[in-house]
Amino acid sequence: MTQISPALVTAFAPSGTLRASINLGNPILANKHPVSYQPVGVSIDLAHEFARRLGLGVELVVFDKAAASVDAVRAERADIGFFAIDPARSEGLRFTAPYVxxxxxxxxxxxxxxxxxxxxxxxxxxxxxxxxxxxxxxxxxxxxxxxxxxxxxxxxxxxxxxxxxxxxxxxxxxxxxxxxxxxxxxxxxxxxxxVIQQAMGTPASRGAEAQALLAAFVEEMKSSGFVAEALQRHGIEGASVAP
The missing domain is CATH 3.40.190.10 (Periplasmic binding protein-like II)
Incomplete structure (x- = not known):
């Protein structure tokens, strides 16, 4: 990924913190740690890494169902999210290619x-x-x-x-x-x-440049082995890294 401009960082996270919508209803992507009860999983790892690239802290906005997680990003109560790509969800959102x-x-x-x-x-x-x-x-x-x-x-x-x-x-x-x-x-x-294509998404209002940055991040996370290593680290079976 290239140098990220301050304007693009602000576009992604107007509050100064990257708010990531997390769906605990999909255990392949996110779950609660059995001891700490904190959210863990590949989507949490990706959220932290993307926030690090932006030079920001991350706030996890946690939901039990996919629909609520999607609505939070669409309504801009969160800055990024992790959802299955579907035509019915396209309004108000910009998706990357799938990562899982x-x-x-x-x-x-x-x-x-x-x-x-x-x-x-x-x-x-x-x-x-x-x-x-x-x-x-x-x-x-x-x-x-x-x-x-x-x-x-x-x-x-x-x-x-x-x-x-x-x-x-x-x-x-x-x-x-x-x-x-x-x-x-x-x-x-x-x-x-x-076959469910799990991707990252951001509010459409953040613009094409923000979508392109998020898309480039996802491609790098796949090609570098980050996604595969995260799935393995969290003991996830039944999912594969998207091409």
Whole structure:
């Protein structure tokens, strides 16, 4: 990255501190440390490194759901964020290219007749999905015959499946695999129904130059091995560094 002008630093962080919107609802990107309970993960590492490049301190603005995290950046209550790229989120935001790819999968109960992802979108099936999540946005466009049941957060998605309120749970493959391994009664359908492109974003009002700087930062973090090392350091499986 080239020398960053004071004007561009101010454009990114008008308050003098870089406010980073963090979504704890995606454990591949962020989680709470088991001892300190502070946010940790690849998105936190990227936020700190970008703030260091700007010569600023960082403030983590933490949320439990993706939709709230996105809204904070769009409303300029945060200066950067970490979200899945989706056309429904484009208004008011400028995205980088993705830095991490995550698979979206389906979880069903053991007794379900469903054996393949293609069988899910048929009449009579109910699919639980986190409201406002990347899966919700994608499936809203792609599901035509099954019914989407929107609930608040990943744990509510899993609870709805186990309670028999829905036939399918949609979410992060890693999270669903963990649920299937944790206790009996549910199984993962093979393959994936989508690949989620996780990127960084900033308010559109910050301008094209700010977007270009953030985009260059993301490319450097991928090519230098920073993202791969962060995923490994935090013990993350089920995600890959984007090309």
């Amino acid at each position: 790819l995550i698979e979206g999968s389906y979880l069903v109960r053991d007794g379900s007749e469903l054996q393949d992802n293609a069988e899910v979108d048929t009449p009579g099936h109910r699919i639980a999905v986190g409201a406002g999540s990347a899966y919700d946005l994608f499936l809203t466009r792609e599901i035509h015959q099954a019914e989407l049941v929107r609930v608040q957060g990943a744990q509510a998605v899993l609870s709805a499946l186990r309670a028999g309120q829905v036939d399918v749970a949609a979410g992060i493959r890693q999270l669903l695999e963990t649920e299937a391994q944790r206790s009996s009664g549910v199984r993962l359908l093979p393959g994936r129904f989508m």
